[in-house]
Amino acid sequence: MAMNKRGDSDIACVLLAKRAVIKGFLSSRLGNAADAEDVLQDLWLKIDRLEIGPVDDPLSYLFRMAQNAAYDRRRSAERRSNREQQWVETQSSKAGTEYIDDSPDVLKQMVSRERLAEVEQVLNALPERTSYIFRAFRVEGRAQRDIAAELEISVSAVEKHLRKAYRAIIDFRKGVDSDDG
The missing domain is CATH 1.10.1740 (Rna Polymerase Sigma Factor; Chain: A)
Incomplete structure (x- = not known):
């Protein structure tokens, strides 16, 4: 060329x-x-x-x-x-219609908002650092190593905080699922 x-x-x-x-x-x-x-x-x-x-x-x-x-x-x-x-x-x-509305019905939206608020309460009840790490990783999509560097802890410690948050959410979901029958 x-x-x-x-x-x-x-x-x-x-x-x-x-x-x-x-x-x-x-x-x-x-x-x-x-x-x-x-x-x-x-x-x-x-x-x-x-x-x-x-x-x-x-x-x-x-x-x-x-x-x-x-x-x-x-x-x-x-x-x-x-x-x-x-x-x-x-x-x-x-x-049999011209348009299909794929959005969830109003009741499902209300229940979803309530569940989200309840999960927020579960996260707020966790220690501040655990809640912060969970939100940084799951909501903001940040890498575990970046979170560890920011907080000056090991990646293993970040993983332990995440397990703690996951456990709290799983326990919450088990309670919700048993309430729903």
Whole structure:
């Protein structure tokens, strides 16, 4: 692949130089600038990733790549639209209605909120450090080693606090399950 002083390929340089023209080409094929910008970004990534040998006419090559990418994007959008339409038709034929509401009913939402409040109470009853570690790990999604480093404790200690929190929640759930019969 021919490289310039910065190490960019000829095709990448042409893409940068003719970006506006190629974007206009894609916009006319796709119908909007947002999709054209997405495809242009995909082209840039593809060029950066692929080992493309010397090309006699880099601009023509780019237009062909853009044409193919636009075609693929339109075809994917049509397939997605057809799938969604088929799903809606299947669901409405099953239910006998045009629209299916997948949201839980009001009673289930109320019960879920009550259970969440009860779990919050269980967590608040735990020692402060245990509650903090549980929330950092399970709610915030932080890594155990990061929590351990922040609190200046071992990862093993973090795991012990988590087991303690899990045990409290399991005990709570056993009580709830036995109450529900």
